[in-house]
Amino acid sequence: MKLVVLGLSLSSSWGNGHATTFRALLSSFARRGHEVLFLERDVPWYAAHRDLPNPDWCRLDLYPDLPALDAWADEVAAADAVIVGSYVPDGIAVGRWAQQTARGVTAFYDIDTPITLAALARDDCAYLSRDLVPGYDVYLSFTGGPTLRRIETEFGAPAARELYCSVDAAAYAPQDVPKKWDLSYLGTYSDDRQPTLDKLLIEVARRAPERRFVVAGPQYPGAIDWPANVERIEHLPPAEHAGFYSASRMTLNVTRADMIAAGWSPSVRLFEAAACGTAIVSDRWDGLGNLLAPDREIVLADTAEDVLAALARDTDALGRAARARILSNHTADHRAAELERHITERVTAQREEPVDA
Structure with missing residues (x-):
């Protein structure tokens, strides 16, 4: 057609x-x-x-x-x-x-x-x-x-x-690169996502100065007080996404308020990160468990303590399980x-x- x-x-x-x-x-x-x-x-x-x-x-x-x-x-x-x-x-x-x-x-x-x-x-x-x-x-x-x-x-x-x-499985796959960050986030600045990013990444970075973090995406206000162990990348073109996720032990998924309220609204970043075999920690919303099984294929977090506990887990096993699930249903x-x-x-x-x- x-x-x-x-x-x-x-x-x-x-x-x-x-x-x-x-x-x-x-x-x-x-x-x-x-x-x-x-x-x-x-x-x-x-x-x-x-x-x-x-x-x-x-x-x-x-x-x-x-x-x-x-x-x-x-x-x-x-x-x-x-x-x-x-x-x-x-x-x-x-x-x-x-x-x-x-x-x-x-x-x-x-x-x-x-x-x-x-x-x-x-x-x-x-x-x-x-x-x-x-x-x-x-x-x-x-x-x-x-x-x-x-x-x-x-x-x-x-x-x-x-x-x-969905995800282009040919473009998003694990890459053999050194792990640069313990936790990453990729996304454009949004007023309604920022409080969650503050709680689940910036606060975690302050409480774990020995770990390394990164936030990639444009339009973040200059007034944000980034901890010293949080790297900033202004724009990351798609060709570099797989390498970015592969260099992350875990990545954070943050959902806009309207999408949390509706549920069943997965971000493309969720599929892309999983296809790269990167473990994901996410905020909660209805329907997410139908896509990735909590505690086996994804970690759900409400607090900085939840994220700190997730970072202590076997993130490789989580990432492998998430990749298998996404490749079987969401390419x-x-x-x-x-x-x-x-x-x-x-x-x-x-x-x-x-x-x-």
């Missing part, structure tokens, strides 16, 4: 988790024999940090503004499926254009579902509106569990389907097959709909 995706970014992973998610999913989808066109808004903050300007498994085109999308109208109309992603600039107008232009299946891929639904409830979502939701044939959700039912009943989606992030190949099924399901449903007399 031919798939057109209008997403936040494919070319740049700077300050967002969307690019790595799309790269893993769509490269695997293309390997299944499908044709992919990705349309990305050309914005200066990504233009200055492009780490995949020319993917060899899909066509990537940049457009300067909303009216310029008309140049791709014929291709969108001819596509078997068109996906609009969350956080796309002018996403409401882009979504309306896609629904009016496409003749095949239309889908919204929400990599930020709890944040999106909270914003929709307040009527201040910048990239999706309530009236657009029923117009998408399928709502592909980063969040599973009870949220799927809510998307259908409260917001009117014809079909809400789980489509978690990009698994997710691409799921996407194909979701699209095919909606194509079949459309063909079976009764024709008005």
Whole structure:
């Protein structure tokens, strides 16, 4: 089939988790024999940090503004499926254009579902509106569990389907590198994640000055008081992620408040770290135990004491168990097959709909 995706970014992973998610999913989808066109808004903050300007498994085109999308109208109309992603600039107008232009299946891929639904409830979502939701044939959700039912009943989606992030198993694998850090964290600064990072990494670093820590990611305020044993890396391109995780005895997973409240919202970093065989310590949320078994494949922590105790464990055994679980269920190949099924399901449903007399 031919798939057109209008997403936040494919070319740049700077300050967002969307690019790595799309790269893993769509490269695997293309390997299944499908044709992919990705349309990305050309914005200066990504233009200055492009780490995949020319993917060899899909066509990537940049457009300067909303009216310029008309140049791709014929291709969108001819596509078997068109996906609009969350956080796309002018996403409401882009979504309306896609629904009016496409003749095949239309889908919204929400990599930020709890944040999106909270914003929709307040009527201040910048990239999706309530009236657009029923117009998408399928709502592909980063969040599973009870949220799927809510998307259908409260917001009117014809079909809400789980489509978690995933990992490119070829790009994320254990590397034979020296262990540089006892505990790492990789993520862009977020106000609602910072208290957990303070508690589960910065406080731990203060209490364990003999151990080594690192926080990688942009946009952290200059006022943060980093302990001397916490290294800072401003930006870590995806090509260096596997080496980063492999150099970490453990890595920390921190979840945004809206996603904790919804549950069933795994971060792409969770899958990537596990695929590298790195032991993970995480905050708690409903559904996490369905992905990785607590105490055997992941450590759940509420306090600095919990993290200190985790660092004293056999982290190699935890990492091996997590890697085996993720490779058996959550690679990009698994997710691409799921996407194909979701699209095919909606194509079949459309063909079976009764024709008005």
